[in-house]
Structures are given as structure tokens and as C-alpha cells.
Amino acid sequence: MKKQIPKFENEDQERDFWASHDSTVYVKWEKAKRKKFPNLKPSTRTISIRLPESMLEDLKILANKRDVPYQSLLKMFLAERIKQELG
Structure with a gap:
């Protein structure tokens, strides 16, 4: 019995x-299920990424x-590829 x-x-x-x-004293993590909250606005983080200029121009086109x-x-x-890779 877990603590309340x-x-x-x-x-x-x-x-x-x-x-x-x-x-772990309060929650039975082995019975936990992953949950998605589709209506929540995801947090974002600013990053720097170096791309070849030609790739950036193609992306803009x-x-x-x-x-x-x-x-x-x-x-x-990126989202499409990540979804594809994760299956």
C-alpha cells in the first residue's frame, strides 16, 4: 500500500x-501511462543552429x-521527421 x-x-x-x-513512496510508477495534452501550448526554447547558406535559401524558397x-x-x-523516426 502506497502512502496517500x-x-x-x-x-x-x-x-x-x-x-x-x-x-515512489506515493505513486505506483510501474502502472503509470504516458499521457499527451494536445491543447497545451508547448514551451519553446531559442536555439542557434548553423546551416549552409544554400540550405537556408532553399528553405526560404x-x-x-x-x-x-x-x-x-x-x-x-523537424516534427514530421521526429514522428517518423520514433514510429
């Missing part, structure tokens, strides 16, 4: 609790044909 998770008055109290307690910003098109291409 206490009731928290706010997120700060909950954050402090989990920072100092082992979740493709983006212009689709009437989307080239960075958005690059994100779409």
Missing part, C-alpha cells in the same frame, strides 16, 4: 513537498511557396 498524497493549499507548497520527498515563415516550415519538417 497530502492535500496542498497551493502550487508552491506542492513543489516544496515533491522537492523533499521520494515519489520552399516556405515562400507555402506562404509560411521559414522557421515555421523548419519546425514542421
